[in-house]
Amino acid sequence: MSTNLIEFKDVSFRYGEDQPWVLKNVSFTIDEDEWVAIIGHNGSGKSTIAKLINGLLFPQEGEILIDGKKVTEDSIWDIRKDVGMVFQNPDNQFVGATVQDDVAFGMENRGISRETMVERIESTLNAVGMKDYLLTEPHRLSGGQKQRVAIASVLAISPKVLILDEATAMLDPNGRKEIMQTVSGLQDRQGLSLITITHDLQEVVQADRVLVMNGGQIWDEAEPRKIFAKKEELREIGLDVPFVAILADALLDAGITIAHEPLNHEELLEDLWTLHSKT
Amino acid sequence: MNNSLIIGQYVPGTSIVHRLDPRTKITIIFFYVFIVFFANNLPSYGILILFALASTFISRVPIRFIMKGLTPVWFLIIFTFILHLFVTKEGTVIFDFWIFKFYSGGVIQGIAISIRFFLLILVTSLLTLTTTPIEITDAIEDMLRPLNKVKFPVHELALMMSISLRFIPTLMQETDKISRAQASRGVDFRTGPVKERIKAIVPLLVPLFVSAFKRAEELAMAMEARGYQGGHGRSKLRELKIEKIDILVYFVFLAVITVLLLTRTYG
Ligand SMILES: Nc1ncnc2c1ncn2[C@@H]1O[C@H](COP(=O)(O)OP(=O)(O)OP(=O)(O)O)[C@@H](O)[C@H]1O
Numbered sequence A: 001m002s003t004n005l006i007e008f009k010d011v012s013f014r015y016g017e018d019q020p021w022v023l024k025n026v027s028f029t030i031d032e033d034e035w036v037a038i039i040g041h042n043g044s045g046k047s048t049i050a051k052l053i054n055g056l057l058f059p060q061e062g063e064i065l066i067d068g069k070k071v072t073e074d075s076i077w078d079i080r081k082d083v084g085m086v087f088q089n090p091d092n093q094f095v096g097a098t099v100q101d102d103v104a105f106g107m108e109n110r111g112i113s114r115e116t117m118v119e120r121i122e123s124t125l126n127a128v129g130m131k132d133y134l135l136t137e138p139h140r141l142s143g144g145q146k147q148r149v150a151i152a153s154v155l156a157i158s159p160k161v162l163i164l165d166e167a168t169a170m171l172d173p174n175g176r177k178e179i180m181q182t183v184s185g186l187q188d189r190q191g192l193s194l195i196t197i198t199h200d201l202q203e204v205v206q207a208d209r210v211l212v213m214n215g216g217q218i219w220d221e222a223e224p225r226k227i228f229a230k231k232e233e234l235r236e237i238g239l240d241v242p243f244v245a246i247l248a249d250a251l252l253d254a255g256i257t258i259a260h261e262p263l264n265h266e267e268l269l270e271d272l273w274t275l276h277s278k279t
Numbered sequence B: 001m002n003n004s005l006i007i008g009q010y011v012p013g014t015s016i017v018h019r020l021d022p023r024t025k026i027t028i029i030f031f032y033v034f035i036v037f038f039a040n041n042l043p044s045y046g047i048l049i050l051f052a053l054a055s056t057f058i059s060r061v062p063i064r065f066i067m068k069g070l071t072p073v074w075f076l077i078i079f080t081f082i083l084h085l086f087v088t089k090e091g092t093v094i095f096d097f098w099i100f101k102f103y104s105g106g107v108i109q110g111i112a113i114s115i116r117f118f119l120l121i122l123v124t125s126l127l128t129l130t131t132t133p134i135e136i137t138d139a140i141e142d143m144l145r146p147l148n149k150v151k152f153p154v155h156e157l158a159l160m161m162s163i164s165l166r167f168i169p170t171l172m173q174e175t176d177k178i179s180r181a182q183a184s185r186g187v188d189f190r191t192g193p194v195k196e197r198i199k200a201i202v203p204l205l206v207p208l209f210v211s212a213f214k215r216a217e218e219l220a221m222a223m224e225a226r227g228y229q230g231g232h233g234r235s236k237l238r239e240l241k242i243e244k245i246d247i248l249v250y251f252v253f254l255a256v257i258t259v260l261l262l263t264r265t266y267g
């Protein structure tokens, strides 16, 4: 067995015969336990990639393998056991009348026994820090809490990959932090491949690797630090460059060279201190 | 706003009435509604009233909630009473003044019909007061299961009901938000002539519908992503169970029916 959990081979996709290609010859692989962030401007094809991975859509050209299985009409029910997905809108993916009903939904679909469901509801809600809300109705939860329930619902079927398609986009900064912490905690503990799709460069910092999409093609693929270093080009393809990166650039222009491309405020501060103590 | 967000009229509690299997409650109410029309004398009405009041008492639902359930039908009850007073011409004349000529039969009939009405409303609101909408949905799904044989989509119906129930508060919150947004732009649908108010509702309804369709589409996608493929081969987290107490209640109810049938007058 290869360790390639997800493999895209020359995938092209369009939403209809008369429509433009949304993805053009996209190839990439994602390993077990790897965290890959996908960024790109609006309409660059990020969500389409996510939907192709769990068979909500099928490519016209090329093929997609998940854990060695090709994604086809026949294999999607198996593949959806391995691929869990959390969408952008917290409300529109909450199916159950209460938190426990929602976590149960995916398991009910797979005919899992009641005892197992009760156990897994408890353990997954625990994992996302929502165990005190078992019987709470969705309209009494914050957006961040709903997204954590959505993550628990997906974890309950023990997938191999968790995809978050802009799962934090509709949340306030606190909710965002909640989700990012939950997710990175999970990845450390459970050994799970993680794909986070985002607009926000700030959210790719923790990933092992970043895929940058531009106009339906992979524009670049590298670790976050290297991506951060390409500010000008990123800006050209419509991405917002984080404040630290801009500041680092400005420092460089002013003739102050720091050790490496900083990813966040702490690192920048650290670099500046080092510099200060050297001079 | 927050108050109206509680769906239905469910009053949480732990009484026997609350804990009964929803199917037991629905079955009993079904037959109760039926036998109410069999009562025709004091003892037979007595046993029915006793049963209804006893259940209400045991449920410990505060009287004001029950009264609230009755509010819309008071008018109907009083109206039928008055109608009988005027129309029925049996028994002795007990009141005669100008065009008003009431017979004893009219009074008795009027009271009897009003009591029936009252009992029907009382027991049915007791169901919704002590049972969550989700329990009712589960019970309906279970009781309609035989209809699967004639290809009636029982599971789909139940799922539709539960999703609607789940989204009512969400859509209400959204309506509130949109109406505030529109109000801040000067749209006013709370005052003014009816025609103006109806016109003002359009800018409220359009965005609401647009968003409801979007929600439906996204929800369908999320359900599919989580492996939903219809009712076939599904298990259920919430399960209904007939307990000893349900059996006991059935027997009590059978006793009520027996007494009723023995005491009512025939012929
Ligand atoms: N159901 C659809 N039918 C037709 N075209 C679609 C459909 N969904 C998306 N598209 C088009 O496909 C392209 C890629 O869309 P996709 O949703 O994958 O982009 P995205 O990178 O996720 O963008 P965003 O950041 O806005 O979520 C867009 O040009 C979009 O207009």
Ligand SMILES: [Mg+2]
Pocket (backbone or CB within 6 Å): A046, A047, A048, A165, A166
């Ligand atoms: Mg998208």
